[in-house]
Amino acid sequence: MNVENGVHDAHYYVPAPSRWPVVGAIALFFLGLGAAFSINQMSIGNWSLLFGFAILLWMLFGWFGDVIRESESGSYGQQVDYSFRWGMSWFIFSEIMFFAAFFGALFYTRLISVPELGFFSDTQSLLWPQFHSDWPLATGPKTSSYQTMAAMGLPAINTAILLTSGATLTWAHWALINEKRGQLSAGLGITVLLGTLFLSLQMYEYHHAWSELHLTLSSGAYGATFYLLTGFHGMHVLVGTLILAVMWFRVQKGHFTPQHHFGFEAAAWYWHFVDVVWLLLFILVYWL
Structure with missing residues (x-):
């Protein structure tokens, strides 16, 4: 039973026992x-990884499918909706902390460790003859020379692509609220295409x-931080x-209504978070 004025449901939906957590544990075991095995160059390692990924995909399709069916059947009330929103909020917060660790490593290297290494006059003799306390370090004792990535060109184009994708997703969200299903489908489709292009x-x-x-x-600290930050962002x-x-x-199947569409909202929250992280990456890794 639902109660108005923001009071939670009297009954909280509890799903039936599920096999999917056990399936997920088996997938992680094989992964x-x-x-x-792969690190130790054993041929069985690749087969184990492939088997683990196959089980993981089966789990994802099965578990998410169960949740979608429960949602569409009307099993979830307002209290479950609150739980989902808090869960997604904390998940995004954990992702913020994840990237904060890598940005922190970048800042520590650029603003603290490299300048401190150049503070002493005999640093070159202690490290290597060509050392200069400038970021990025162009060479190292075991690093061949390299060039840094410029902000203009592909990085700037990708920035425009992600900003546009955020706009098209917001356009789709507005269409969902106003029950314009065609516009909703088009906006979502364009956003997916822009993500693929990125x-x-x-x-x-x-x-x-x-x-x-x-x-x-x-390629030294620059190469490591560049690929870790941009690579993890690309994974996201x-x-x-x-x-x-x-x-x-799901939209093609008629899912979501203006009143009940948290699955769509959660995806939008995640995508806007990804957009913001890229803006920080573009400024701090490519531009500055």
Whole structure:
């Protein structure tokens, strides 16, 4: 029974026992086992990884499908909706802390460790003859020379793509609230295409950086922070694109109403978070 004026439901929906957590644990077991075997160059490692990923995909489709069916059947009340919103909020907060750790490493290296290394006059003799306390460090004792990524070009284009995708997603959200299903489908579809285009251009950018600029993960602190920050962000764009693609398929099936569409909202929250992180990346990694 629902109570008006913001009071929670008298009854909280409790789903039936599920097999999916056990299936997920089995998938993680084979993934961990495969990773260990692969590191030790054992051929069975690749097969274990493949088997683990297959089980993981089965779990994701099955578990998410159960949740979607429960939602569409009307099993979830207002209190469950509150729980979902708090859960998604804390999840995004954990993602903020995840990226904050890498941004913190970047700031520590640029603003503290490198300037401190250049503070002493005999640093060059202690480290290597060509050392200069300028960011980025162009060379190192075991690092071949490389070029840094410029902000203009592909990074600027990708920034425009992600900003546009945020606008098209907001356009789709507005259409959902106003019951314009055609516009909702078009806005979501365009957003998914823009996310796919972003990932394609980032792959091309990585190839350019690796083969022509000689910028690799072993290119000192700059190479490590560049690939870790942009790589993890790209992984989040991939996940967000897949989530939005699922939302698009659900829209085609007639899911979501102006009153009940938290699945769509959660995907939008996640995508806007990804947009904000990229803006910080563009400014702090590419531009400054």
